[in-house]
Amino acid sequence: MENKLVNIEIDGESIEVEAETSILDAAKILNKDIPTLCYLEEKNLIGACRICLVEIENSGKLAASCITPVSEGLKIKTNSSRIRRNRKMNLEFLLSNHNIECPSCISNESCELREIAEEFGVREVRFEGKKSSYQIDQSTPSIFRDPEKCILCRRCESVCRDIQSVEAVQVFGRGFETVIKPSFYENLADSPCVLCGQCTLVCPTGALREKEYIEEVWQALDDPEKHVVVQTAPAVRVS
Numbered sequence: 663m664e665n666k667l668v669n670i671e672i673d674g675e676s677i678e679v680e681a682e683t684s685i686l687d688a689a690k691i692l693n694k695d696i697p698t699l700c701y702l703e704e705k706n707l708i709g710a711c712r713i714c715l716v717e718i719e720n721s722g723k724l725a726a727s728c729i730t731p732v733s734e735g736l737k738i739k740t741n742s743s744r745i746r747r748n749r750k751m752n753l754e755f756l757l758s759n760h761n762i763e764c765p766s767c768i769s770n771e772s773c774e775l776r777e778i779a780e781e782f783g784v785r786e787v788r789f790e791g792k793k794s795s796y797q798i799d800q801s802t803p804s805i806f807r808d809p810e811k812c813i814l815c816r817r818c819e820s821v822c823r824d825i826q827s828v829e830a831v832q833v834f835g836r837g838f839e840t841v842i843k844p845s846f847y848e849n850l851a852d853s854p855c856v857l858c859g860q861c862t863l864v865c866p867t868g869a870l871r872e873k874e875y876i877e878e879v880w881q882a883l884d885d886p887e888k889h890v891v892v893q894t895a896p897a898v899r900v901s
């Protein structure tokens with residue numbers, strides 16, 4: 663059976679797409695650049711970070727484009743001062759409970775969160791408060807886990823469960839106590855983790871990294887030239 667097509671408008675451009683296509687996917691067809699963080703194509707569609715907000719002109723409401731399907735006659739704005747303001751605020755909420763020691767972070771040069779923070783011009787976080795405090799987990803030979811760098815995007819959980827069928831890491835707790843950790847254990851070494859490393863490939867921050875990569879960074883820190891590169895990378899700071 664053929665899928666039903668619907669007509670929508672994105673930033674004034676008309677397009678016909680299959681019903682149930684997400685706004686994010688429809689916008690990609692028109693080469694619209696919508697930032698995302700928790701989204702992982704066909705794997706993690708939970709709408710957690712709200713960085714991909716767009717405006718539904720028909721209702722005036724903001725919606726997470728990665729999980730909102732199109733419908734006939736929908737008119738969408740992907741870029742306006744209201745959208746940018748709200749995306750930036752959501753980013754600051756994420757950063758308010760994040761270890762923002764970027765210069766010493768293992769993912770300093772490859773952090774999606776930091777890249778988006780720079781893109782949005784975040785130089786300080788307005789929402790100061792209690793921060794989660796966790797131990798670094800170095801219990802396995804190949805995976806480094808720093809829960810204080812985790813933004814609860816749940817990409818690791820989805821690849822571990824849906825791709826690898828392992829379920830070594832899961833979300834636990836509620837509200838401020840929410841944490842992604844090895845299932846029922848404190849350390850990865852005690853969990854069913856098979857050290858496949860898939861979680862390290864999808865983590866957008868420095869929460870999960872391969873130890874081999876970390877060794878390279880530490881070696882780079884001993885190299886005076888590379889040391890300068892790592893140290894001068896812009897950091898996000900709390901005022």
Ligand code: FES
Nearest residue numbers: 709711712714728
């Ligand atoms: Fe859409 Fe996170 S990317 S809510």
